[in-house]
Amino acid sequence: MVTRFTILICLLAAVIETILGCTSTAGLSPGDAIIVLFLIGPYLILGLFAWWQRDKATVSRVLFVLAYLLSAWGLYVSGVDSYRYHTEPQYRMVQRVWVFLVPMARWVVVFLFGLVLLGLRLGSRR
Numbered sequence: 001m002v003t004r005f006t007i008l009i010c011l012l013a014a015v016i017e018t019i020l021g022c023t024s025t026a027g028l029s030p031g032d033a034i035i036v037l038f039l040i041g042p043y044l045i046l047g048l049f050a051w052w053q054r055d056k057a058t059v060s061r062v063l064f065v066l067a068y069l070l071s072a073w074g075l076y077v078s079g080v081d082s083y084r085y086h087t088e089p090q091y092r093m094v095q096r097v098w099v100f101l102v103p104m105a106r107w108v109v110v111f112l113f114g115l116v117l118l119g120l121r122l123g124s125r126r
Contacts, residue, residue: 003054006064010047013071014040020078021099024085026092042070042106049110049117059117066113070106077102 018036022028046067053059081099084091 002057002060002064003050006050006060006067007047009064009067009071010043010050013067013075014043017043017074017078020075020082024078024082024099038100038107039103042103042110043067043074045110045114046070049114053117059120066109070109074102074106 017039021036021039025032046063050060050063050067053063077098081096085096
């Protein structure tokens with residue numbers, strides 16, 4: 001059950017963050033698909049990790065908490081960015097760095113957690 005909630009959180013966060021990102025830009029092109037994948041990739045990988053580790057209760061709970069915290073942080077930053085984009089005209093004229101730094105930090109956290117999961121998997125085989 002925890003695994004399903006984790007996957008649901010990841011999918012909802014990915015969809016909402018994609019919508020917020022698409023509405024907070026002047027125009028979209030097919031080349032922006034790479035940026036969207038950069039934004040939602042950590043959520044998708046966390047969902048895969050949750051499915052992969054669904055038999056381990058402790059790891060499933062840790063993944064749930066991690067998905068919850070990362071999605072809350074990411075949605076907060078995306079929501080504030082979208083709000084400021086729509087309400088402050090001068091905000092549209094500056095480079096919005098946080099929109100890319102937060103996903104990059106999420107990638108680092110997911111990558112490190114993936115390494116921990118891999119280490120636990122390799123250690124349990126011995």
